[in-house]
Amino acid sequence: MDLLLWRHAEAADGIPDHTRALTARGLKQAQRMAHWIEAHRPKALRVLASPSLRTRQTAAAFTDDFRVVAGLGPDGSVADLLAASGWPDASGATLIVGHQPALGRLAALLLSGTEADWTIKKGALWWFTNRVREGETQTVLRAVIPSELA
Template sequence: MDLILWRHAEAEDGPQGDAQVSSDLDRSLTARGEKQAARMAAWLDRQLPEGARILVSPARRCEQTALALGRKYKIRPELGPGASPAQVLELAQWPLGKSPVLLIGHQPTLGQTIAQLLGLQESECPVKKGAVWWLRSRDRDGHEQTVVVTVQSPEVL
């Protein structure tokens, strides 16, 4: 199974204080973020199989990132800010899912999920804004393995 984790592109700074939680979901991409999303989407569109499921956090910045790809997607609250790696992996049906899954979400959740799958400490796997981590589950001699297929950053595409 392929699990593709895409962190939303650069977004506007959020408000501080009491308004922070309620309007965090409303933050939009910056002009730079829109360019990051477009570059990564162009690369992903060439790589992703047609049958890939695309699941997106309800945050505006994540949906804007998904829109750059130009494919059908579903908004899933389980990918919102503060989600746990367990929620992410359950939603993706890792590692038993039949089709590739692209999840568009947030830090630190994506980094924590990657760290868990690769046996790293949670804090050891930051994910840059707009970057993609492509992981694959495989069975080798009866042992489940997670393989890093590629890591891409929009700045190098």
């Protein structure tokens, strides 16, 4: 399985949190990363997004074919992200467009075995895959792409 974690792009400050829109800079970040994803995407990519406006706008820069999942919202947990994605047993690939701190905590769990407060920059993408070697399941970090390098 491939699991891509994409933090929403830069958004305007404001209240309520769920209605914060991407800034002009954020729209450019999302578009650049969407082009990178399109050029490198795995086959059969399922896209899941938080219900917040900024994550839906980020996902929409890549595709209109995404599903909004309530558990991926700003208050979502690592368990919510794992449940939505089906990691590591689902087939194909899943792209989650979400928020800190859950995305960073999931990245830490996948690479170190323990949740920790790691930061994923706004607009950045972390791409994981898993494999079995000599009977052992391994997590592999395939790419970390900040939006300015996309």
